[in-house]
Amino acid sequence: MFEEGNIIYFDPFYFKNGNKAKPKYFVVLKNQDNLNILASLPTRKDSIPAKDEIDAGCIDLPDINLNCFVISHSEEVTDCGKCFDFKTYIYGHQIDMYDTEYLNEIYPIENSDYEIWGKMKGDIFVELISCLKGSRAVKRKYKKLLNQ
Numbered sequence: 001m002f003e004e005g006n007i008i009y010f011d012p013f014y015f016k017n018g019n020k021a022k023p024k025y026f027v028v029l030k031n032q033d034n035l036n037i038l039a040s041l042p043t044r045k046d047s048i049p050a051k052d053e054i055d056a057g058c059i060d061l062p063d064i065n066l067n068c069f070v071i072s073h074s075e076e077v078t079d080c081g082k083c084f085d086f087k088t089y090i091y092g093h094q095i096d097m098y099d100t101e102y103l104n105e106i107y108p109i110e111n112s113d114y115e116i117w118g119k120m121k122g123d124i125f126v127e128l129i130s131c132l133k134g135s136r137a138v139k140r141k142y143k144k145l146l147n148q
Helices: 100-106 122-133 140-146
Strands: 006-013 022-032 036-040 057-061 066-071 088-091 096-099 114-119
Touching (some): 066 122, 122 140
Antiparallel strands (some): 036 096, 057 066, 066 088
């Protein structure tokens, strides 16, 4: 389930900070020996200044501490040909660590508690990792992990 590059769909996803649970995609960026997962929760929320808007790819704005990987709604993002229904944003400052034991406890049944939506295409995944690990907006400990 927690293979690097997997996109998992949780319905609902229970946030670590206690925010209201809702359906959410989850991109596995790094798996640390099946103990911890470095992951991103992609969003449709656009926080990029209008003058810097891009259709797809990496944007890094160090002057405002913003790093984002943008996926166009028409881009096939998985090996099985799936696209997101909307323009999707993965923000560097929002990646986080998740305990696999805890996730397996909360979401024990595939296709009931979660669905493996697909595996991110290799070239897109490499671009995403490169975008994140090259940014000052990403925590140093996460960049170090992404470089391993």
